[in-house]
Amino acid sequence: MVNSWARFLILAACVTIPAALRAQPPDHDFGEISAFTGGNFGVGSHWTVGGTTGLSFSRYGMVLFEGSYTPMGNDTVRSHPAGYSVQSSRLMDLNLTFHITIPVRERLVPYVILGGGPLWVSYDHAVAGSQGAALTHVNEWNFGFHTGGGVRYYIRDNWGVRPEFKVIVSNRIYTRASVGIFYNLPTGWP
Secondary structure (H helix, E strand, O other): OHHHHHHHHHHHHHHHHHHHHOOOOOOOOOEEEEEEEEEEEOOOEEEEEEEEEEEEEEOOEEEEEEEEEEEEEOOOOOOOOOOOOEEEEEEEEEEEEEEEEOOOOOOEEEEEEEEEEEEEEEEEEEEEEOOEEEEEEEEEEEEEEEEEEEEEEEEEOOEEEEEEEEEEEOOOEEEEEEEEEEEEEOOOOO
């Protein structure tokens, strides 16, 4: 009984796997859009959500514009003196990155990330005064250098999943781990 099930599973795998393996990325000159979610770590631990859009300029490279949002609570990307009270902190990360792609298989394309851009942090700060504590709103702009890596795994010819790990170097260094879904737009779109 076990041998017949094993034979059936092997036969089913032999029939279905070759069709799935034909999914592959286009060589170059395509656009990509994606959405992702994950977490930022190193400046507290906070969830993040975002998206990217970009263009492939060769089989080995892409340029992408990314935007992400992270609610950071009582944390910021800038170090503050002891006793400095931060509340309702929010981080918007806007960056331009290059993905140096290394196509190793038809469906598996690892990449290295290099880039940077502005980090906008908005938060409330409690200031003690003669009349008690008052909240002031603070907007800070910082620059963040992005590096790291990820892999595009093509499920079909033009879409797949993209797990990624980034190190963001700013006033403080923190990391982001995320997983997203991407879609390759055909050449000449729209």
